[in-house]
Amino acid sequence: MLLRGKQFLRVATPTLGACLWFAGSALADVTGTVLWYLHQEPGTEPYRVRYLVTRDYLRSDEGSGREGFVLLDRRSKQIYNVVPETRSVLQIDGKGTVPEAPAQLAIEVRETVDPQAPKLEGKSAVTLELLADRQLCYSAVVVPGLLDDVWPAFGEFQRVLAVQQQRTIQHTPEELRTSCFMANYLYATDFHLNSGIPLIEWDERQDRRELLSYEADVELQDALFELPAAYAVQRAPGN
Secondary structure, three states, X not given: OOHHHHXXXXXXXXXXXXXXXXXXXXXXXXXXXXXXXXXXXXXXXXXXXXXXXXXXXXXXXXXXXXXXXXXXXXXXXXXXXXXXXXXXXEEEEOOOOOOOOOOOOOEEEEEEOOOOOOOEOOEOOEEEEEXXXXXXXXXXXXXXXXXXXXXXXXXXXXXXXXXXXXXXXXXXXHHHOOHHHHHHHHHOOOOOOOOOEEEEXXXXXXXXXXXXXXXXEEEEOHHHHOOOOOOEXXXXXXX
C-alpha cells in the first residue's frame, strides 16, 4: 500500500455484517502498468510492493496474489483494504473535499533540478520538498513526463485518504497534530504526485519508498480488480 496511507488502512471499525459485491465482475481482461517499489520503515526489513494501475483501478499487494491487497476504484473514489485473515474489507469513501490549509500553517514546496543527474527515458528528475512552518516534512524525486497515464492514480489514492483524515481529524490527539502531520496527511498529501512518477520518496521519520522497476502495457486479469465475495464490510470512521 502507499507509504502515507498505511495508518488509515489499519483502522479497526465495527463490522456491518454486509457481504461485498464483486467490483469488476463484468470486466474483460485489461491492460495496465505494473510497478515494483521497495518500502523501508525504520527498524524493519525492507519489503517489495507491487502496484497495478489501469484506467479504472489502482491495486497494491506483495505480488503473489494470495495475500491481502488494497484496491482504489478510481471512478467511485473508494478504497478497499482486503484482509483475508479476518475475511473482511475496510472501505474508505473518498467523496468529498479537503479544505485549504489555514493561514497559520505555512506550507511551502521547494523544487530543485540537478542538471548533472542521469535521465530516465530522456527525462530529467526533479526533487520536491514539502515544508510546514519551516520544517522539512517530506521529500520526493519525481520524473515529470514519465508514465503520465499512471501517476495521477497515486494522487487520487492520497486524496481519498485526505478526505477520510478530514472526517476524523477531531479524534486525532492534539499532540499528534504537528505541522508536518497536517501537511503530510491532510493539506498537501499529494504535493509531489501532481508532477510525475515518484522514483524515491521519504518523510521526516525516514519511512522510504523507492521505485525498482516498471512495465507498461501489461495484460492483467480482471480478477485482480475484483473484491472477494462474502467478506464483511467494515466502513472507516465517519463514513
